Amino acid sequence: MTRMRWLGDQETKPAPPRLALVQSLVNTAELPSGPDRLADPDDARPWLQDKGLLDPGDGIDEGDLDLLRGVREALRAMLVHNAGGPPPTAAALAPLRAAAGGAARAEVEDSGRIRLSAVGTSLHDRLTELLLAIHDAQRDGSWSLLKACANEECQWAFYDRSRNHGGTWCSMATCGNKLKNREFRARKRASH
Template sequence: MHTDACLVVAFLNTVDFERGDDLLDDPGLWRRWAEDHDLTPNDPAEARAARDSLRAAIGDPRLSVRPLEVPLRFAMTAAGPVLITPDAVTAVLAAATRLTIREDWVRLKICPAGDCLWAFYDESRNRSRTWCSMRVCGNREKARSWRARTATVHN
């Protein structure tokens, strides 16, 4: 997976609905996450607003897209223009922008399993992957669907 996609997916998954954990609820964990990604942590409320808006934009059914205005700056280097990302939110939004420019934004998805809602990057050739994991969520949903169909037939 591309570096930008890894950063965006990691940021989107700072909330875990299956376990009921939100990393942004703990300032120490949020600071550690940002530092682990060589970033400066933002205020958790600012990070949550960005995360929720990004999750909504890729299909989280619980959220609605809200406009975000984050000023971006760039520097001209010998290698060309470089976005200046002074904090975690700006770095994630810059990565999301690069994914959009490369037409890879559509590969960011939310698992439709209601108890999962994990963000993932669809690396399939035709961009048709549905589940975060076919072994876990996909298999579980197919088993539920099969049980529902067979229960209807046997009743």
């Protein structure tokens, strides 16, 4: 099992608590060819347990990891769209649809607030809980502020807290400057 410091453990533009798991899941892989926290069960288990997606005694297999990686990339496609990119394709959303099969129940809290929650504790059930959080965020408008970096070599998930909600990079210091310099050089070459 590899133990390394993960960039996603110290989010610089963290999402609100209910979307933090979505952000963290998308950021389990460093694109384009960096480490992947969901690469194998031994690496994934501590992260899944820490995030409440897996109980300490529960197992995880390659099928579970395939589903999680697919859900991660479906969510990334949705966040690219939130940042102004193309809408996700049906094929990109297929893993998310597969994860959406869990049951939900309505609960009435002491305050009278109605809350939907997943039934059960399996990985599928906990992914249903994740989808319910996305549903709530889509309803209140906070979902559109969770975005993927516009740098195609990065696509790190970040929460856009800018005044005009027009943020496009995970970090202006890294991805923003890199892309602006690349565009500047391209314009300069084209003008000569």
